[in-house]
Amino acid sequence: MTIPTEPIGSIPRPAELIGALSEFAAGRLGQAELDAVTERALADTLTRFEHTGSPVVTDGEQTKSSFATYPLDGATSLGSDGAVIPFADGHSRQLPVLTGGPFRYASFAEKYFQEAGRHTALPVKQAVIAPSALSLLYPSDGLADYPREQFIADLVDQSEADIRRCLDAGAASVQLDFTEGRLSLKLDPSRGLLRSFVDLNNQVLDRFSAQERERIGVHTCPGGDQDSTHSLDVDYAELLPDLFGLHAGRFYLQLASEPDRRRVLQIIREHAPAGAQVFVGVIDPIDPRVETPEEVRDRVLEAAEFIPADRLGTCDDCGFSPFADDTSTSRDTAFAKIAARVEGTALARAVLGV
Numbered sequence: 013m014t015i016p017t018e019p020i021g022s023i024p025r026p027a028e029l030i031g032a033l034s035e036f037a038a039g040r041l042g043q044a045e046l047d048a049v050t051e052r053a054l055a056d057t058l059t060r061f062e063h064t065g066s067p068v069v070t071d072g073e074q075t076k077s078s079f080a081t082y083p084l085d086g087a088t089s090l091g092s093d094g095a096v097i098p099f100a101d102g103h104s105r106q107l108p109v110l111t112g113g114p115f116r117y118a119s120f121a122e123k124y125f126q127e128a129g130r131h132t133a134l135p136v137k138q139a140v141i142a143p144s145a146l147s148l149l150y151p152s153d154g155l156a157d158y159p160r161e162q163f164i165a166d167l168v169d170q171s172e173a174d175i176r177r178c179l180d181a182g183a184a185s186v187q188l189d190f191t192e193g194r195l196s197l198k199l200d201p202s203r204g205l206l207r208s209f210v211d212l213n214n215q216v217l218d219r220f221s222a223q224e225r226e227r228i229g230v231h232t233c234p235g236g237d238q239d240s241t242h243s244l245d246v247d248y249a250e251l252l253p254d255l256f257g258l259h260a261g262r263f264y265l266q267l268a269s270e271p272d273r274r275r276v277l278q279i280i281r282e283h284a285p286a287g288a289q290v291f292v293g294v295i296d297p298i299d300p301r302v303e304t305p306e307e308v309r310d311r312v313l314e315a316a317e318f319i320p321a322d323r324l325g326t327c328d329d330c331g332f333s334p335f336a337d338d339t340s341t342s343r344d345t346a347f348a349k350i351a352a353r354v355e356g357t358a359l360a361r362a363v364l365g366v
Contacts, residue, residue, distance in 0.1 A: 014366040015312065015324050016067070017357040018291060019350060020231055020264060021139040021187070022079060022331030023061075023072030024343045029053040033336055050075045058131040060343070064351040068135045068184055071128035079189050079334040080141050083174065084108060087118035095148045097195065101240035105335065110149045113158030115166045121186075122177035135184035139331075142188040142230070143171035143216050144209035164212065171216045175228065179220075185227045187264060188213065191330075194234050194243040194251050203254060210257050217259040229262025229291070230255070234269075236330035239298050239340040244269070248276050256283045266329035267293040268303075268311065277318035290319050293329035294356065295349045297341060302348045308356020313363060321366045326357045 025033075032049040035041035057072040076082040084090060094109035125138040150163050178186045190213070196205040217225060232255055235242035248270065256263070263284065270276050277292075284290050294311040295303055312326055332346040333339075 014322050015326065015357055015361050015364070016289075016291075017326040017354055018068045018137055018185075018264070019061075019066065019070050020233075020328045020331045021070050021073055021189070022076075022333045023057050023070075023074070023346050024333040024339065024341050025074055025336060026053050026056065026343060029074065030337065030339065054127060055131050058128060060347050061350070062132060062134060064347055065354045066134075066350060067354075068137050069128070069132055070137050070139065071124045073124070073139070073331065073334070075124060075127065077336055079139060079331060080107070080145055082119055082121065082124075083117040083141065083146065083170070085119045087116075089113070090149075097235070097242055099235065099237060099240040099242050100244070101238065103238055103240065105237065107148055109151050110155065110158075110163070111151075112155060113163060113166070115149075115163055115170065117170045117174060120174050120177055122174075122181050125178050125181055125183050129182075137185045137187060138178045138183040139187045139189055139231070140171075140174050140178065142190045142192070142209075142213055143167050144190065144212050145192050146171070147209075147212060148192070168212070168215050168219075172219045175216070175220070179224060179227060183227070185229055185262065187262075188228070188230045188260070190230050190232050190255075190258075191235050191242075193232050193255055194246050194248075197246045197250050198243055201250075203250070206251070206254050210254055214257075214259050225259060226261040228260050229264055229289075230258050230260045231264035231327075233266035233293070233330040236297055237334055238338055241298070249279055252276075252279050253283045256285055256288075260288070262289045262291065262325075264291045264327045265293060267315075268296040268329050269293070269298065273311070273314065274318075277315055281318040284319070284323075287323070289323055289325055291325035291327040292319070294326045295328040295353045297328055297330050297332045297346070297349065300341070300345065302345060303352045303356070305352050305355035305359055308352055309359035309363065312357055312360035316360070316364060321364055326353060328353060
């Protein structure tokens with residue numbers, strides 16, 4: 013099938029799960045009770061995904077604390093005063109900070125893939141966090157008994173294992189979430205930080221064969237949390253040339269919310285690696301209005317003017333709820349938008365005859 017269509021990852025959690033997570037954190041709910049609630053949420057998510065007609069599904073990140081911090085669930089040697097990510101509406105998210113080494117993942121994404129596979133026969137895509145994001149855990153003033161060079165070596169090993177375990181388990185594809193790429197340009201307009209992120213991620217990607225990298229993609233967006241972004245004001249032209257230096261076989265690019273999509277598509281045409289599959293965002297998760305299939309169709313046809321149909325795919329701009337407590341979008345709205353993406357992409361395929 014040409015012009016494939018895929019979700020990015022997260023789906024808003026049901027109210028029962030959000031409440032259970034709060035009760036568990038407060039010590040008023042046991043692990044077994046929480047597990048039962050999360051199992052129901054996961055089963056419902058996969059069922060509703062199937063009803064949209066989506067040819068590829070995800071676990072909706074129902075059991076992740078967040079897209080970024082799942083490797084740290086249960087980890088020790090962490091402090092609470094790490095890097096702060098400010099959003100345009102004034103709210104922020106804060107990462108933990110490493111207090112000692114060696115750095116090891118406490119949780120691998122393979123388990124989310126395996127849990128999702130119990131509830132669907134459809135191909136399952138698995139999102140993982142890019143090592144560049146986790147590199148922000150290392151304190152700026154260093155650790156006396158754990159040099160940054162050793163931390164990076166450990167991080168590369170752990171990130172490779174996270175991806176490889178998903179591939180070996182049978183994931184249809186593995187997507188590295190790289191939202192910090194665009195944000196890095198606000199922190200360092202010289203692109204030095206961005207290029208260091210690309211170099212770090214390539215240290216991991218280069219450990220995979222060319223055939224394996226065809227199943228590995230990178231997602232970029234300006235953030236999408238509580239209906240706000242952290243870097244939409246950064247010019248995409250500053251990001252994309254370096255982003256396409258990543259040694260991945262797939263790129264998932266936020267595009268629906270861009271004010272000048274044709275300009276961005278021109279940049280994609282100029283810089284995307286030959287042979288890479290480019291998935292363009294045709295759904296804006298932050299917009300409360302559900303796009304029509306015809307709108308999606310027209311966005312796909314617009315993209316096809318710049319990207320050959322056999323290298324073009326569609327996706328949502330971002331996940332719908334990257335953090336477990338984000339209730340800004342309802343489950344009904346998220347699945348209606350996904351259904352519109354699936355139907356609209358099919359309409360575009362019919363027009364293009366592919």
